[in-house]
Amino acid sequence: MREPDPIASARADGRRTLTEAEGKELLASVGIDTPPFSVCEDAEAAVDAAAAIGYPVVVKVASTAVTHKSDWAGGVGVAVGLDSADAVRDAASAIASAAEERGIDADVLVESAMDTERGTEVIVGGLRDPSFGPVVLTGLGGVFTEVFEDTSHRIAPVDHAEARSAVEDLQAIELLRGYRGAEPADVDALAAAIAAVGDLVVEHPIAELDVNPVLARTDGVMALDALVVLEDH
Amino acid sequence: MHNHKLTECANRGRSSRAPAVVTERDTVENALSELWLWLAVTLGELFDPSGVAVVGASKTEGKIGYEAMANAATFDGPVYPVNPSTEGELFGREFVPSVTEIDGEVDLALCCVPGPAVPDVLEECGEAGIGAAVIYASGFAEAGGEGEALQEAAVEVADAYDISLLGPNTSGFIVPSLDLRCSFASGAEKVPEGNIAVVAQSGGVGLVLAFQSRRQGRGVSAEVGLGNRANVGFAEAVEYFDSDEKTDAIVLHIEGTDDGRQLLEACRESETPVVAYKVGQSDVGDFAESHTGALTGDHELYTAGFEQYGTPTVDATDDLLDAAAALGTAPEPDGPNVGVVTAQAGPGIIITDRIQRAGGRLPELTAETQSRVDEILPGITYADNPVDTGRPMPAFGEVVTAVAEDDRIDIVLVYELFEESIGFPIDALEGLASRVDKPVLFATEGIEEDLSAARSKLEAIGVPTFPTPERAADAAGTLARYARLYAEETTVTDGGGDDNGGHDRTVTDVGGDTTGVADDA
Numbered sequence: 001m002r003e004p005d006p007i008a009s010a011r012a013d014g015r016r017t018l019t020e021a022e023g024k025e026l027l028a029s030v031g032i033d034t035p036p037f038s039v040c041e042d043a044e045a046a047v048d049a050a051a052a053i054g055y056p057v058v059v060k061v062a063s064t065a066v067t068h069k070s071d072w073a074g075g076v077g078v079a080v081g082l083d084s085a086d087a088v089r090d091a092a093s094a095i096a097s098a099a100e101e102r103g104i105d106a107d108v109l110v111e112s113a114m115d116t117e118r119g120t121e122v123i124v125g126g127l128r129d130p131s132f133g134p135v136v137l138t139g140l141g142g143v144f145t146e147v148f149e150d151t152s153h154r155i156a157p158v159d160h161a162e163a164r165s166a167v168e169d170l171q172a173i174e175l176l177r178g179y180r181g182a183e184p185a186d187v188d189a190l191a192a193a194i195a196a197v198g199d200l201v202v203e204h205p206i207a208e209l210d211v212n213p214v215l216a217r218t219d220g221v222m223a224l225d226a227l228v229v230l231e232d233h
Numbered sequence: 234m235h236n237h238k239l240t241e242c243a244n245r246g247r248s249s250r251a252p253a254v255v256t257e258r259d260t261v262e263n264a265l266s267e268l269w270l271w272l273a274v275t276l277g278e279l280f281d282p283s284g285v286a287v288v289g290a291s292k293t294e295g296k297i298g299y300e301a302m303a304n305a306a307t308f309d310g311p312v313y314p315v316n317p318s319t320e321g322e323l324f325g326r327e328f329v330p331s332v333t334e335i336d337g338e339v340d341l342a343l344c345c346v347p348g349p350a351v352p353d354v355l356e357e358c359g360e361a362g363i364g365a366a367v368i369y370a371s372g373f374a375e376a377g378g379e380g381e382a383l384q385e386a387a388v389e390v391a392d393a394y395d396i397s398l399l400g401p402n403t404s405g406f407i408v409p410s411l412d413l414r415c416s417f418a419s420g421a422e423k424v425p426e427g428n429i430a431v432v433a434q435s436g437g438v439g440l441v442l443a444f445q446s447r448r449q450g451r452g453v454s455a456e457v458g459l460g461n462r463a464n465v466g467f468a469e470a471v472e473y474f475d476s477d478e479k480t481d482a483i484v485l486h487i488e489g490t491d492d493g494r495q496l497l498e499a500c501r502e503s504e505t506p507v508v509a510y511k512v513g514q515s516d517v518g519d520f521a522e523s524h525t526g527a528l529t530g531d532h533e534l535y536t537a538g539f540e541q542y543g544t545p546t547v548d549a550t551d552d553l554l555d556a557a558a559a560l561g562t563a564p565e566p567d568g569p570n571v572g573v574v575t576a577q578a579g580p581g582i583i584i585t586d587r588i589q590r591a592g593g594r595l596p597e598l599t600a601e602t603q604s605r606v607d608e609i610l611p612g613i614t615y616a617d618n619p620v621d622t623g624r625p626m627p628a629f630g631e632v633v634t635a636v637a638e639d640d641r642i643d644i645v646l647v648y649e650l651f652e653e654s655i656g657f658p659i660d661a662l663e664g665l666a667s668r669v670d671k672p673v674l675f676a677t678e679g680i681e682e683d684l685s686a687a688r689s690k691l692e693a694i695g696v697p698t699f700p701t702p703e704r705a706a707d708a709a710g711t712l713a714r715y716a717r718l719y720a721e722e723t724t725v726t727d728g729g730g731d732d733n734g735g736h737d738r739t740v741t742d743v744g745g746d747t748t749g750v751a752d753d754a
Contacts (some may be wrong), residue, residue, distance in 0.1 A: 125525025226702035
């Protein structure tokens with residue numbers, strides 16, 4: 001089977017881990033929305049990209065050498081809520097110098113900032129288990145993922161109803177239904193994303209896949225980050 | 234609803250829910266189904282053999298070759314002690330030097346030889362046309378290193394000759410109805426016949442469950458210790474006992490398997506209810522990179538997988554047998570709604586509290602049923618669900634019947650302390666479950682010697698009994714979860730690929746074909 005471009009290009013580079021941009025392209029190819037983004041080589045290009053995308057933006061390190069961006073280089077790997085050219089330039093420069101110090105190649109990814117207050121952060125993941133094969137995970141996402149371990153699992157592939165039941169199994173379902181007058185999240189769109197992640201693991205040589213967070217909002221869901229690790233050849 | 238076995242053969246080999254995306258796995262699944270069909274045939278040589286050879290049979294008491302022969306000798310088919318260095322008879326059967334020299338029917342070899350001798354013994358079995366073997370010895374894959382190589386060597390020979398291997402590293406199996414006791418365990422001959430197939434990863438746990446079922450007065454259709462599962466694993470065993478007419482429920486004890494998905498698929502395909510007990514909340518896999526990997530453990534996948542594939546799980550050996558007694562003896566429930574009738578308030582309160590936690594629902598009875606109960610017992614203590622009659626009384630059976638005939642009720646649970654002057658409402662309960670097509674469970678307590686005969690009568694008319702309110706409530710809860718999972722199985726369908734629709738089982742008569750509810754009032 002011919003692999004989709006993001007997987008093929010990682011393979012061509014001899015990489016097991018897709019870049020965030022490649023991961024998001026892969027998600028977009030199966031209908032999971034991502035914020036508009038651009039990968040830039042230097043700070044000035046980042047400033048131009050931010051202007052084109054529209055403020056506020058997020059700036060992140062984009063390097064095949066960095067997997068956990070927010071833990072990298074004392075926290076300069078991810079800068080959120082940037083609303084001016086100066087702020088973008090500073091954040092992009094900080095990434096460039098940290099990369100230089102560490103002797104790695106790094107670009108910066110500029111992305112439209114999403115208001116995470118307007119929605120619930122969810123994790124949708126997939127992996128290939130040695131005994132069960134492709135499985136999907138749904139859970140409360142963002143910084144709370146490993147604190148509360150509020151997760152549910154399914155054997156993939158899953159249909160829409162099964163994906164919905166995975167969401168309904170979460171304790172966080174109350175948040176998604178609109179806790180204390182908050183607007184309810186689009187659980188159907190979330191279920192569609194879960195089913196799509198399951199299908200990705202079923203159909204492609206993916207060992208692990210994290211979409212964390214997925215921002216579940218009233219009008220759909222959006223993948224704010226993506227980590228895709230391929231199987232060994 | 235136990236006529237499902239009639240349609241089973243026609244359905245065999247169909248994959249009931251194909252993945253949403255048609256992949257190469259579909260072909261593989263079909264091939265696996267074919268393989269299972271073939272195995273179901275060949276496992277007949279293991280669990281229903283024409284004759285048995287005990288290889289390494291010994292006259293020395295205490296040796297495995299003696300104990301296995303002692304148990305095997307009760308089989309009413311031919312049994313051959315095989316040992317090249319021993320002559321004469323053992324338990325009235327003549328020694329034979331080799332399996333290749335047996336003159337007569339023999340399908341099954343019990344290998345009471347040390348591990349390193351196993352591949353050669355299997356080679357001889359293959360030459361002799363023996364299709365199944367039990368390997369008791371340990372020191373195979375579970376020991377790692379050389380043991381793994383030894384197991385591979387055994388499997389290679391078995392594959393070459395199409396031999397089904399139970400074990401290695403097992404206590405064997407027992408089929409009481411055939412007096413077939415291919416186990417070296419002491420007491421194997423006293424495990425009574427029942428309708429529950431026990432399939433345990435550990436031979437020790439298999440025996441625990443078999444002896445426990447005897448203590449409970451139930452018994453087994455078979456007790457199987459899978460051990461290392463060299464080429465007979467959970468999926469093959471589930472498939473076989475699903476087609477076994479003496480088995481009405483299958484219980485699984487699982488520590489972990491290499492192919493969890495195959496196990497789940499076998500459970501989903503099974504027409505016979507399966508209940509699973511997965512032991513060990515073991516660590517997560519050694520995935521280093523993702524949150525998903527860090528948050529995904531073996532136990533989560535078994536629990537979620539069984540639920541997804543329509544198999545209820547429990548967390549104790551007692552619960553496993555209780556659930557199987559309820560699922561295997563009574564008609565299968567159409568929903569999770571439990572109607573409780575109790576002769577004493579306190580146990581009834583324990584039951585109602587527990588059932589809701591265990592997954593059941595306690596709906597309000599219909600107005601018709603309530604007035605019917607009120608007519609039977611004017612001024613009754615509590616005429617809604619649970620119905621509390623306040624004490625055992627002659628009209629107790631009529632009250633149970635009224636609740637059982639309520640359209641809102643899918644499962645009936647009765648609690649009554651034994652009252653010698655009244656006894657149990659045998660006449661009312663006889664045939665009730667099949668008439669209303671709902672499970673009717675009965676829990677009681679009293680002086681054991683006084684009540685045991687009456688309780689046996691309940692069991693004899695097909696009413697499963699339970700010794701405590703908690704265990705009855707948990708069994709009802711498992712029935713409720715089973716009904717719910719089962720309904721999901723039949724209504725949830727995948728995106729495409731399979732024109733056969735959902736699960737082979739179908740939910741019939743929602744609401745029940747109860748009769749005369751209003752007329753009798």
